Amino acid sequence: GAVVSQHPSxxxxxxxxxxxxxxxxxxxxxxxxxxxxxxxxxxxxxxxTSNEGSKATYEQGVEKDKFLINHASLTLSTLTVTSAHPxxxxxxxxxxxxxxxxxNEQFFGPGTRLTVL
Amino acid sequence: DQQVKQNxxxxxxxxxxxSILNCDYTNSMFDYFLWYKKYPAEGPTFLISISSIKxxxxxxxxxxxxxxxxxxxxxxxxxxxxxDSAVYFCVGYGGNQFYFGTGTSLTVIP
Numbered sequence: 001g002a003v004v005s006q007h008p009s010x011x012x013x014x015x016x017x018x019x020x021x022x023x024x025x026x027x028x029x030x031x032x033x034x035x036x037x038x039x040x041x042x043x044x045x046x047x048x049t050s051n052e053g054s055k056a057t058y059e060q061g062v063e064k065d066k067f068l069i070n071h072a073s074l075t076l077s078t079l080t081v082t083s084a085h086p087x088x089x090x091x092x093x094x095x096x097x098x099x100x101x102x103x104n105e106q107f108f109g110p111g112t113r114l115t116v117l
Numbered sequence: 118d119q120q121v122k123q124n125x126x127x128x129x130x131x132x133x134x135x136s137i138l139n140c141d142y143t144n145s146m147f148d149y150f151l152w153y154k155k156y157p158a159e160g161p162t163f164l165i166s167i168s169s170i171k172x173x174x175x176x177x178x179x180x181x182x183x184x185x186x187x188x189x190x191x192x193x194x195x196x197x198x199x200x201d202s203a204v205y206f207c208v209g210y211g212g213n214q215f216y217f218g219t220g221t222s223l224t225v226i227p
Binding site: 003009010034036038044045046091093095106107108110111113 | 119153159160161162163206213214215216217219220
């Protein structure tokens with residue numbers, strides 16, 4: 001089955017530093033990837049839609065200058081949390097849509113736990 | 118390797134009847150399980166969860182059953198309503214990671 005990986009799985013950083021999270025589709029091509037933020041026992045909040053070769057589309061209320069998204073290839077999207085603060089601590093989950101699949105299936109990554117001290 | 122499996126990609130149910138969505142998993146170390154509901158063009162919405170030490174959790178019309186010996190869980194929706202039509206994801210959480218199933222598309226027919 002289709003697999004989406006995320007790296008790193010967990011990261012701890014100091015306030016003010018930047019953190020990059022990678023999302024990869026391992027055995028399929030994904031022209032579209034999605035970035036979510038997970039709050040404890042709450043819904044996944046869609047942050048942005050990442051399109052290969054073009055700028056990401058951000059949801060209302062998400063700062064595009066703080067959460068930089070790059071979708072440089074059909075199998076890789078990156079999310080960079082710039083100047084991270086403790087309130088950015090969360091689970092970040094990506095998903096990828098299989099461009100060659102029969103429908104609009106989304107496959108989710110395992111998540112990255114970010115802890116900002 | 119898909120650690121959480123939803124073998125039925127779609128399900129159709131008449132309004133008012135029970136919807137049963139099934140999920141199987143291979144990792145016996147999951148701490149808890151979650152169900153998410155997703156409408157098109159929106160992010161998944163948390164629905165209900167169950168700890169791995171429980172065998173049932175109920176919230177209104179939604180009940181989740183966990184059978185650890187069979188590594189199987191199911192989500193029951195009763196009575197089903199047209200607004201329940203969505204894709205449902207089964208998720209296992211363990212080792213600080215989430216493992217999503219591939220989803221089951223539920224259609225509730227009025």
